[in-house]
Amino acid sequence: MRSRSRFTARWTALVLAVALGGATALFAVTDEEIFREFRFNLTNPGARSLALGGAFIAVADDATASLANPAGLMLLARPEFFTEMRDSKADSATIEQSIGAETIRSTTEPRAVFSPSFVSYVHPWKRFAAGVSRVELNKATNATGSLFSLAFDANNPSNIFALGGTGTIETDLSVWNATGAMKVGEKISVGATVALGILNIHSAVSNTLTNTDPNSFNPNVPQTLYTTSINDNDTSVSFNAGVHWRPFSKLSFGAVYRGGLKFRVNETIANDGFFGGGFATLAAVKNPFTTNFNTPDSWGAGAAWRPLAALTVSADWVHIQYTDILGGFQAGLNVLTLFDPNAIFKLNDADEFHLGGEWVFTAGSIPWAVRGGAYSEHNSRIFADFVNNQSFASNNHSFPGRDTITHWTGGTGVVVKDRFQIDVAADISRIAKQYVVSTIFRF
Secondary structure, rough: OOOHHHHHHHHHHHHHHHHOOOOOOOOOOOOOHOOOOOOOOOOOOOOHHHHHOOOOOOOOOOOHHHOOOOOHHHHHOOOEEEEEEEEOOOOOOOOHHHHEOEEEEEEEEEEOOEEEEEEEEEEOOEEEEEEEEEEEEEEEEEEEEEEEEEEEOOOOOOEEEEEEEEEEEEEEEOOOEEEEEEEEOOOEEEEEEEEEEEEEEEEEEEEEEEEOOOOOOOOOOEEEEEEEEEEEEEEEEEEEEEEEEEEEEOEEEEEEEEEEEEEEEEEEEOOOOHHOOOOOHHOOOOOOEEEEEEOOOOOEEEEEEEOOEEEEEEEEHHHHHHHHHHOOEEOOOOOOOOOOOOOOOOOOEEEEEEEEEEEEEOOOOOEEEEEEEEEEOOOOOOEOOOOHOOOOOOOHHOOOOOOOEEEEEEEEEEOOOOOOOEEEEEEEEOOOEEEEEEEEEEO
């Protein structure tokens, strides 16, 4: 009973300190473990584009131009129907850390996804083109598990508290696009896309505390601290715009702006009897509170060069405004940052570079293409920047960013009777793999 009194006193002191500490923002993605590895698919659709390392802004000569560069629709000679199947699997991610007598371990297990990730129809005329399309920006199911062992009393090594959590998150973000393009000269075209995003999200997180001291009240029995859940959907509208310029037959340039989507869904805190039913009040959030999901704005430019009739080399630069994701970030919901008004998290904007090449040859009367490329993916994981490098039970190393990742891509494609085209591509990196098959029917 005495151990229980010491335990209660510690948490009472923490609760009182936080209650006097001030409020945090009300609208945000949170610092919960389920969002640690949350990623959007920002690569251009299409197996040909992927095999070229995503360097497609200045190429943009098929129906995927509605996203890659809307102005590229004017490069299509005939109506076409485009489909894509994508198989993607992110690798498991584990973060381990020791802070004195404290041990931290967090693991995210993504589930492989195989789905029809892009479909489009484009109809070109002499000086205009129009198209409709649907793309999946995020379709994923992640399971997270975390265990944080804390020793509050150095004189009693058996008095270990295990803070733990388990959670799942399932997201489906699809975007419907309407695209138009027009020529403004013989060598220049412009285009724009209006995008309607539809987000469906379901999540469930349970956070527990276990006292391993054999003299404590209910030793080794997990006690629920609080749970959170999201079961909601929302819509958002954005736009893309692009320009394509071909000053010479063997050289072209492109530029594009892609607007981000902004969603708001309700998240609920429950089962917080451990805190007397006042967790939301102590954490300075409303219950339910609003969680924001923002896809970042981006803009880029590219060039494509054909030094030989059979060879195309393309390169893109893309700036991604990752800081958009942090709009109103909500900290203090992770068991490592409980109620901490100083739990500051950051995410930096990034410049990414894409490079690809395509060689076309003839097998009999059938044209084949082989392609290869690479691109860089900079850190898109939210990381900690705590005041004095310290939060409740963690420091900056508990929430690290990610190193820049190089993706290697490759693929091939074939055109049959100038009406049917099939392309395959693979994207390999040390954090994820994806395989794409796309088809084009020309009328």
